[in-house]
Structures are given as C-alpha cells and as structure tokens.
Amino acid sequence: xxxxxxxxxxxxxxxxxxxxxxxxxxxxxxxxxxxxxxxxxxxxxxxxxxxxxxxxxxxxxxxxxxxxxxxxxxxxxxxxxxxxxxxxxxxxxxxxxxxxxxxxxxxxxxxxxxxxxxxxxxxxxxxxxxxxxxxxxxxxxxxxxxxxxxxxxxxxxxxxxxxxxxxxxxxxxxxxxxxxxxxxxxxxxxxxxxxxxxxxxxxxxxxxx
Amino acid sequence: xxxxxxxxxxxxxxxxxxxxxxxxxxxxxxxxxxxxxxxxxxxxxxxxxxxxxxxxxxxxxxxxxxxxxxxxxxxxxxxxxxxxxxxxxxxxxxxxxxxxxxxxxxxxxxxxxxxxxxxxxxxxxxxxxxxxxxxxxxxxxxxxxxxxxxxxxxxxxxxxxxxxxxxxxxxxxxxxxxxxxxxxxxxxxxxxxxxxxxxxxxxxxxxxxxxxxxxxxxxxxxxxxxxxxxxxxxxxxxxxx
Numbered sequence: 001x002x003x004x005x006x007x008x009x010x011x012x013x014x015x016x017x018x019x020x021x022x023x024x025x026x027x028x029x030x031x032x033x034x035x036x037x038x039x040x041x042x043x044x045x046x047x048x049x050x051x052x053x054x055x056x057x058x059x060x061x062x063x064x065x066x067x068x069x070x071x072x073x074x075x076x077x078x079x080x081x082x083x084x085x086x087x088x089x090x091x092x093x094x095x096x097x098x099x100x101x102x103x104x105x106x107x108x109x110x111x112x113x114x115x116x117x118x119x120x121x122x123x124x125x126x127x128x129x130x131x132x133x134x135x136x137x138x139x140x141x142x143x144x145x146x147x148x149x150x151x152x153x154x155x156x157x158x159x160x161x162x163x164x165x166x167x168x169x170x171x172x173x174x175x176x177x178x179x180x181x182x183x184x185x186x187x188x189x190x191x192x193x194x195x196x197x198x199x200x201x202x203x204x205x206x207x208x209x
Numbered sequence: 210x211x212x213x214x215x216x217x218x219x220x221x222x223x224x225x226x227x228x229x230x231x232x233x234x235x236x237x238x239x240x241x242x243x244x245x246x247x248x249x250x251x252x253x254x255x256x257x258x259x260x261x262x263x264x265x266x267x268x269x270x271x272x273x274x275x276x277x278x279x280x281x282x283x284x285x286x287x288x289x290x291x292x293x294x295x296x297x298x299x300x301x302x303x304x305x306x307x308x309x310x311x312x313x314x315x316x317x318x319x320x321x322x323x324x325x326x327x328x329x330x331x332x333x334x335x336x337x338x339x340x341x342x343x344x345x346x347x348x349x350x351x352x353x354x355x356x357x358x359x360x361x362x363x364x365x366x367x368x369x370x371x372x373x374x375x376x377x378x379x380x381x382x383x384x385x386x387x388x389x390x391x392x393x394x395x396x397x398x399x400x401x402x403x404x405x406x407x408x409x410x411x412x413x414x415x416x417x418x419x420x421x422x423x424x425x426x427x428x429x430x431x432x433x434x435x436x437x438x439x440x441x442x443x444x445x446x447x448x449x450x
Contacts, residue, residue, distance in 0.1 A: 089318025
C-alpha cells in the first residue's frame with residue numbers, strides 16, 4: 001500500500017494554515033484545493049495574475065479570459081483580485097506568498113529541486129517555478145518517490161538542471177513525508193501501509209535522525 | 210478640438226495598417242499573453258502575412274501548434290524565443306531540439322520584470338530567482354545582506370504587440386480578468402506599442418480611476434473580433450437537486 005494522487009494531495013492540504021496566501025503548482029498540487037481542511041481559509045494565487053482562485057466553472061460557463069497557471073478554465077470568488085504578471089511576481093519574489101506546493105522530477109537531501117527540463121529529451125521550461133522557490137516562505141514538494149523503473153527520485157544530489165538550490169522544506173511522496181534538515185532528510189511519517197524500512201529502501205538520499 | 214484630433218490618430222482600420230512601417234527583419238518583438246489567454250491574435254496573423262523574418266520574440270509562451278505565436282514558428286519567421294514555458298507546443302520543442310530555433314529561457318517573473326524594467330528606464334536589476342541554476346551562468350552575482358542575487362537586464366523591444374479588452378481613442382486600456390497577464394509590462398517595454406482590443410469606446414467612456422494602462426504607452430490601436438481559443442477546458446458537473 002501507498003498513497004495515490006488524491007491521498008498525496010490530501011496530505012499536502014494538511015500543510016495549509018488559516019489565513020495563508022498559497023500558490024499551487026500544476027498536476028497533483030492542483031488537487032490540493034479539493035482537500036482544504038474545514039475551518040482553514042486560504043487564498044490561492046495563480047501566477048498568471050490572480051488572487052482568490054475559485055473552482056472549475058460549470059459546463060457552459062467557461063470564460064477564455066479566466067484561466068489558471070495550468071491554462072485550465074476556472075472561476076472567481078468574491079475576494080478575487082486580478083493583476084499583471086509583473087505585479088504577480090513582485091508579490092512572489094517579495095515574500096508575500098506563505099507557501100508553494102510544487103511537483104518535482106528530482107529532489108535532493110540539501111533541498112535542491114529539479115522540475116523543469118531533461119536535457120535533450122524534454123523541454124518544458126521553468127515557468128514561474130524558479131521565482132516561486134526563490135521567493136515564497138515555504139516550499140513543499142509533492143512527487144512520486146521513485147521513477148517508473150523503480151529508481152529513487154529522492155537523491156543525494158540532483159542529476160537534472162536545478163530549479164532552485166537548497167529551497168525545499170518538505171517532501172510529500174506516495175511513500176511518506178520527509179523534511180530537509182541539516183545533514184539530510186528526516187522522516188516525518190510513512191504513508192498508509194508503508195514501513196520505515198520500505199521508505200528508507202526507496203530513498204537514495206541520506207536519512208538522519 | 211485639436212487635442213481630440215491628435216488622439217484620434219492612434220486608431221487604425223486593420224492590423225496590417227497598424228503595423229505598416231513598423232516591421233523589419235531581425236527585429237525584437239515583445240508580446241503579451243499567457244498560454245492562449247490575452248494574446249494579440251490579430252497582430253500575430255498580420256505579422257505572418259507580412260512575412261517579416263528572423264524575429265526574436267519575447268513572450269511567456271509560444272502559443273500552441275497552429276494558434277498564437279505557434280503560427281509564426283510554423284512559417285519559420287522566428288529565429289529566437291525568449292520564454293519561460295514552451296510545454297504545450299510540439300513544433301516549438303521539435304525546432305528547438307533540432308537546433309533550428311534559438312531559445313533563451315527566462316523565469317516567468319524575471320521575464321515580466323525585464324519588460325517592466327525596460328519600460329521604466331531601468332537597465333538592470335538584481336533578483337534571487339535562478340541563483341545556483343543555469344539561469345545564473347555568465348551573470349553578475351552580488352551579495353546583499355548575506356544573500357546572493359543575479360543581475361538581469363531590462364528589456365526594450367522594437368515593437369510591443371498587446372491585447373486589451375477596451376481602449377479609448379487616446380490609448381487608455383482596460384484588460385479583462387486573467388487576460389491582463391503580460392500585456393501591461395509588454396506594452397511598456399516597446400519603442401512602439403500596437404494594441405488590439407475587442408472594443409474602442411468613446412473618449413470619456415472609461416472611468417479614469419479604473420484604467421489599467423494609461424495611453425502614453427500606446428501608439429496604435431485596432432478593434433477586431435477575437436477567437437479567444439481555450440487551451441484546457443476544465444469544468445465541474447452541476448449539482449442536480
């Protein structure tokens with residue numbers, strides 16, 4: 001047993017604190033908005049220029065002028081504000097966003113993050129990820145612990161071009177939760193049905209404590 | 210009366226008319242838009258028809274295959290892109306990986322700030338975005354209060370192409386929802402800025418307190434019909450009672 005995509009998103013939602021402004025990345029992080037705990041109010045930032053991102057529209061209500069950073073049609077809320085891209089990244093770089101939850105291709109024990117390209121194979125681009133990891137208060141990464149071939153993606157050192165150096169605070173995978181601490185990673189918890197031995201075996205990074 | 214006459218000179222009849230005399234091979238164009246949202250689709254089509262070559266285009270994305278700036282990639286009019294994200298465009302990736310197209314990756318916020326700074330007369334600025342990554346290669350690093358920052362350059366384009374919702378004849382602009390995105394910073398960084406809008410309203414029809422970009426940045430305006438294609442149509446089911 002291990003966590004599926006929705007369970008990972010639900011676990012990541014436990015990181016949210018009342019009153020925070022938060023940026024959710026593309027993929028599993030987007031699902032986090034489905035699991036915001038009762039009594040916790042957060043304002044979601046979409047870096048293309050919006051605070052107060054609402055849910056997907058009802059069929060027929062899609063507006064081409066209203067999308068999120070993943071280019072998906074969304075809706076506004078009573079507290080929504082729109083602004084331009086320079087203003088959007090001013091608030092990101094300026095440390096006004098409490099937390100970003102992002103996907104990753106690789107993460108390393110010193111908090112290095114790689115999630116924007118595979119040289120010669122896959123060129124997507126960093127989008128706003130480099131600005132987010134450099135500017136926000138706390139960076140939480142949500143990712144599969146291993147590749148399709150079973151190789152650990154939680155590494156001593158990243159092999160892919162970095163998105164940011166020593167920027168990740170917490171890693172949530174299908175196998176559990178780890179924190180970046182001096183000397184390596186510390187196990188915070190294991191996913192349902194995953195033993196600490198399983199987690200250690202799937203992790204190349206140094207585990208301390 | 211004379212003032213009104215001057216203002217009215219900004220309004221052109223078509224995208225081709227509005228670009229007349231502004232295009233030249235090898236030029237740098239800054240474009241607004243994010244994905245397919247708020248893109249200057251009429252001006253892009255007119256640049257395609259004009260056949261201007263060896264373009265460098267600064268734009269967050271490059272559209273998709275067959276729409277947005279993807280159109281100018283297919284006609285091989287673009288020599289180089291300055292972008293943060295190209296993930297949705299297969300032709301872009303193919304041309305880049307085969308070496309046909311140059312690509313300068315800029316982090317999204319760095320690209321937006323390069324445009325803003327360029328338009329604001331700021332030739333360079335320090336940012337912590339990209340420190341310790343390939344983005345920092347060859348750039349000046351300076352330490353402020355114990356933290357490293359890299360020097361990024363303000364960007365000044367030969368031409369800005371922008372999409373807004375409404376304009377008045379003086380060039381005052383109002384954008385709509387997330388279609389604002391890169392359009393204001395892109396507009397400010399051009400030596401000349403051409404804007405396409407859905408509606409040109411009479412002078413005085415826009416509340417001066419709600420203007421998003423003042424007309425000083427805008428040189429030519431056209432009105433036209435926009436396709437406004439949706440890239441990812443995501444919906445939820447209506448709850449039935």
